[in-house]
Amino acid sequence: MGKIVRLSWANIKKHKLETIALVILISLCMLLMSSSLEGINGLKTIFPNMMKNTESYENYMLITESSYDKEYENILSSDERVEKCAVSELLYSMSTNYLDANDKEQALYMAFITEDNDEKFEKLKIETTLSDAEIADIAHPIYMPYDAEASLNCKVGDKFDMVYGTRRFSFTVAGFYDTVLFDSTGGGLKMIVSDEDYHVLESVLTKYALFAYNDGQGKGGIKLFNEMLDAFEDYSNLDVQSGCIGIVYDGIKSGVEATVDILMKIMIAMAVIIIISVVIMIRFRIAGDIKDQIVSIGVLEALGYTSRNITFSYVIEYLIISVVGILIGTGGCFVISPVLFRVGEIMSGHHMYGSVKALPILIPAAGILLFVFLIAYVRANMVKKYPPVRALRKGLKDHRFGKERFPLRDTKNNVHLRLAMKGFVKNFKQNIGLTVCITISSIAIVFSFIMFNFFSGGMNAIAMSAGMEMSNLRVELMNSADAYEFAAEIEQMPEVRKATPTSGISKMLKLVECNEFMFPMAFRDFKDTENIFPVQGRFPEHDNELMITNLCARIENINVGDSVTLDYLNVKRKYIVTGIVTCLTNGGINIYLTEDGMKRIIPTYSPDTVEVYLKDGVNAEEFRYMLTKEYGRSISDISDDDNSSGSYEERIKAEAERQIADIMASCGATHIEYAIQSGDTVIKGNSSGFVINSIMNIGDIMDTQLSALAKAISIVTTLFMILSAVVVMIIIFILMESSIRRQRKEFGIMKGMGYTSKELMLQLAFRIMPAALFSVVIGTFVGVAAVSIITGFVGKISINMPAVIAMDIVFLLFCFGCAYIGARKIKKISVYELMTE
């Protein structure tokens, strides 16, 4: 054994640089694989621990107060699939903002609940650094989910300002807690406030009845959820589904794990790429080494070493390299894993209870050793083909009778290019390995680049695939307001470019084929839209036409021209699918139909939302403030107005507005005008100030919901590209190193003839270019196809082909550069030494 290890060690010392490169690759592979497995392992602890610590219910259903009936609880609890249930209430709005550190308003969906109501469906365990006395001294304490700490950078004792319309509500952060419902900035955060503050907010935000129930860890699933909604509607004849918010067990689970899970899987994919490259490199290195050292092998055999001894010396050489790589990778894993755990906590918004375990390290280590052992053994076994005499005669003489490729007599311009092509053909087998490595890496690079390009292009690129109008402001009107009148009125404003009435998201229609409730996007004429593009087919034009999303089309295999059924409160209507739209928002569950199409299923339908497009240079936030002030008054505003002071006329007006607000809220009046004569003065007014229910800044919402994801994807894809490039670089370096070693004599002769080092470096670099070019072309096709397939369900990720081609060119230049620099050792070949050796 000792003699075999000595042989292995001698070989390692001989190929120091290649050995170091292989150690780096194996370390990287080990690091990525073990860290991601540790991460996944830790990630798996989040959900069960979260459910256990919070003693939370498994499913949640939020129904607007107006659609609520007490009997729902009985209907829910009487279903045999429901194990237990609870009812509570909370306030929720998608039009809330908060002030960030720079006092700038940022969109954030928020729910507010009292401590008592929260404890009805989960065990509240608050983490705070404040004492009870200190908390008692806080005027408006607020407790936030963990994600607020990680994503909004809130700390105990910080001020937190919630903004709704023109009103600001100030709180002081008193602590953080783990929760299942509204636990992330993406879907919204559930804040626990005092009873007094809750009552104040009650007058502003929409109140929801909250049904929480267990169904045997998701056994009922979305089916039970939908059936319950149907049952509620059947019982009450109210539109329960519209405005209903729900989350089921599987949704909670995937919501916690999904993003980090993707990150870990990308890391594993990267590790697989590296291990494939390593295996290919080892295979070709052993083959090359045996050919190079065939005489030495013959000498060893003559000295009494068996071919088995020599085979195992190769196997042990690579096992030693692998063990060193694995040890370095494991060390890295201990450093990276805690970082990944923290990333997991930040991205999931929950605490991770994992620690570095042995198994995620042992499994990849064993896998790498097994792979390396197998490939080294199989390849090194070719030594058997060379008994001593044959080995001493340098194996079989390299007789060639095949057709000569690229004869120099046909050289057109550049002899170096031609010699490079000759070299490429001569080393064809080796180039197959290189091609496989570069192809895999270029697939990874192209895929990452497309994703990077898409997500780093700011919100504009994402907005293009949003599947909804990306107006500056989305104004939801009071039920009583006429959207067309309002749109016409604000279109007169100098700041406004266009105002288009639409349906908003207050009503949901069930697409029977999917058994899914969809958000209808209704426009009188889709030509008025600016950001809804059918990727197939055309816009709906008639009342029996609609468009569906890519996701829906793929999952249910619905095509343009198919007929689908919409269901609203048991009224069913058939529609023809005229187009398919890419939709990255609302979970891809939008449908697009004309106003007449909406009226066909909801005869009383009228648009209740206006998309407001501002002129260039107009500040959306300032305009929103102005609009709210002008049209967005509510009963709560009026009740808060202190009008005990002021002139007689002002006090009359204030009282009149209070009456208007009251009548609009209680009687559903659409328009009220008044005129009061006081002496010679007539005090006039109308209800125009009570038109707006809420205003959403779409850009801000997109930013809050998607910018973190876009940033994460940009970072991950950048890392992926860098890692792939590093792998390619190392592989090319190893290849150049071994090529130069093998062809040292040939290069020496050529130097003697007058070829300069630079020319020979160019030849070597050009030699890999056909393989690199082929790989990049294949990598681009596969990468683009992979993006289309993977993202096809959500929507069509726009691929900037010129940018991809430019990136391909850069990648090819990178390969060329690596090969050129990797070939620099040619400079060290001394013609004189070669001639006199």
Next chain:
Amino acid sequence: MSTAVLHTEKLCKTFSSGGFQQHVIKNLDIEIREKDFTVIMGSSGSGKSTLLYALSGMDKPSLGKVFFGSEDISGLSNDALAVFRRKNCGFVFQSIYLLENMTVFDNVMTGALVAQKNSAELVKKAEQLLEKVGIKKECWNKYPNQLSGGECQRVGIVRAVINDPKILFADEPTGSLNSASSRDVLDIFTELHNKGQSIVMVTHDVKTALRGNRVIFLSDGTISGEYEMPKYGTDDIKKRRDGLQDFLDRMGW
């Protein structure tokens, strides 16, 4: 007297290894004349090959200068020396050093194309030269390991002269050949010399040295003596051999 195509000034070459220095060439001044067939002789370790490689720009001197015409080539970079070699020098080696993975014809063209652009004339010239040295057409697409040593060396000579070098350097060109092949190869050298090719050849073989018209004897890194002869074939071969032998005896050969 023909003009000097190459000369050195106080040329020194020292090799260092493990703190030990060996001065192989010591303050050597030598002049290589145009159209001469200069033979460098000397005992083993006298510095013959070292001198040849220093003269040809294959290696850099440790001290002193090498002038090609009026151009000092001793200070040139490795790449500049490579360009110098491709323009001015041809080499024939004892170990032949053909590129084993290229055909005979490509071996010749590899040498040609580094210095000049491909053209029908160049291909024709390569073909003519190969034919002239007795490499038949059917061998042109063969690989070196399919030829005999003598054939390979003839290909090596064609590769060396295809660019019409100003000087042809040869390091023991017949060292690895049998006597028949050696004679063929030397005949080629003689023919080249007769056509005006400047040749510098290192050898320790008297028969080979007879082909030259000037013999320089090196001893311990310095020139111990020099002997001039008429062109080969223009005098009596016996007298020529005796004369050279006499010179070599005086030099302590």
